[in-house]
Amino acid sequence: VLLWKKEQWLQEMRIRSVLVMHPTVFHELLNRNYIEFPHIKLLILDECHQAIRDHAYGSILKQYKSVLDRADNNINIRLPRLFSITTALLKTHCTPIQLQERIENLRSMFCSSIFTATDLICRQSNRLAKIPKETITVCKNTNKQQPEIAIEITREIYEALDYLNKLEPPQISSTMSPDENSSPLTIPRQVLTECLRLVDKLGIWALLRSSLPIITQLERLSSIAIEQSTASSSSSSHHISLSSPRAYSLFLDWTCTLLRLWRSRIKTVIETLDSNTLIEQYTTSKLRSLFDILKRFQSDATSVHSRRWSAIIFVDRKQETAVLNALLKDAAKRFPDEYSFMRPNFLIGYSTMQPTEDLSTSQHIQPMDSRKQVCRKRR
Structure with a gap:
């Protein structure tokens, strides 16, 4: 077709409504003035990401922009609509900053807007969807008087930690792995610290719901330590050192x-409490706010929509997921008249990318992840 004369191309354009050709052929036709942009209604460019490189698309778009500049001053010049498609915006690894730069380059180069497949699918549903209601709740630490049982147990946890610290000061170095630390006080100290954190964040009720699985794990570890102690008892003396398996078992017990x-x-204390007393006095402000929000949305769903709804709760630490799940289940079981609508479950995931403040030094994004980043950016 490169040997065709201009008359042949004009005849083909008169009898054909669609022409499919390689971009280098189209570029050559533009250079020879065999085809002009005003002759075209729609120009579809496949694999448009090639325009960033040294490709015929780049030269075609430069000529398109030059005609576009002239069209601004002459309303009689009509340009074709550009529809550029590609299977992937990127085929290499890049950082988020590099991804954004390439998107901006494509947008300015094609004089167009960028949409991904997810955007095109979700756009119609987004127009028909109801705007979600946003509620911001500020959980302030009120100066409510804690129940006596909470004050006593918190004091006893501190005393137990002080006792362990007197026996052996805690290791503040973060370079020591659990396998390298042979102290039998490490696990008890971690357990007590976690109990203190739960009481401070969720209340004394959370300690009740989390203690049983912790006890089960500690008993299993203690039995392993006893087996090791029995195996080495024939060759050891009656003196128990902190590094002996028997010491592990004693501190775990x-x-x-x-x-x-x-x-x-x-x-014993909370067995006979009603829901209002239990939640108001034996939980924290965050947990009380969570129960208030759940009850409020359940009331709205029952009175207005008459259908079930779902809630997603995010927590800061993986250890809190099982505890919060147990608290919600316990509330639904204890007070079915108020919380029977709750059927909680939990899921623990792991992040594949470490967050950093400097995006330029963050981990590289895989090609599929880069498309997801574009989807999130354009929604």
């Missing part, structure tokens, strides 16, 4: 005893 004691005392 000591921690289990504390947890059982606290569990029994908390269970």
Whole structure:
């Protein structure tokens, strides 16, 4: 076709409504003035990401822009609509900043807007969807008087931690891995610290719901330590050192005893409490706000829409997911008249990218991830 004369091309354009050709052929026709942009209604460019490189698309778009500049001053010049498509905006690894730069380059080069497949699918549903209601709740630490059981157990946790710290100061170095740390006080110290964190963040009720699985794990570790102690008892003396398996078992059992004691005392106190007293006095402001939000949305769904709804709750730490799930289940079981609508479950995931403040030094994004980033940016 490169040997065709201009008359042949004009005849083909008169009898054909669609012409499919390689971009280099189209570029050559533009250079020879065999075809002009005003002769075209729609110009479709496949694999348009090639325009960033040294490709015929780049030269075609330069000529298109030059005609576009003249069209601004002459309303009689009509240009074709550009429809550029590609299977992937990127086929290489890049950082988020590089991804944004390439998107901007494509937008300015094609004088167009960029949409992904997800945007085109979701746009119609977004127009028909109801705008979600946003509620911002500020959880302030009120100066409410804590119940006596919460004050006592918190004090006892601090005393237990002080006792462990007197026996052996805690290791503040973050370079030591759990396998390298042979101290039998490490696990009890971690358990007590976690209990203190739960009481401070979710309340004394959370300690009741989280203590049983912790006790089960500690008993399993203690039995392993006893087996190791029995195997080495024939060659060891009666003196127990902190590095011996017997010491591991003793401190694990000591921690289990504390947890059982606290569990029994908390269970005795809150056994007969009503929902208002339990939530108002034995939880924290964050947990109280969560229950208020769930009840409020359940009331709206029942009175207006008459259908079930779902809620997604995000937490800061993986350890809190199971505890919060147990609290919601316990509330639904204890007070079915108020919280029977809750059927909670939880899911723990792991991040594949470490967040950094400097985006230029962040991890590289895979090609599929880069398209997801574009989707999030354009929604």
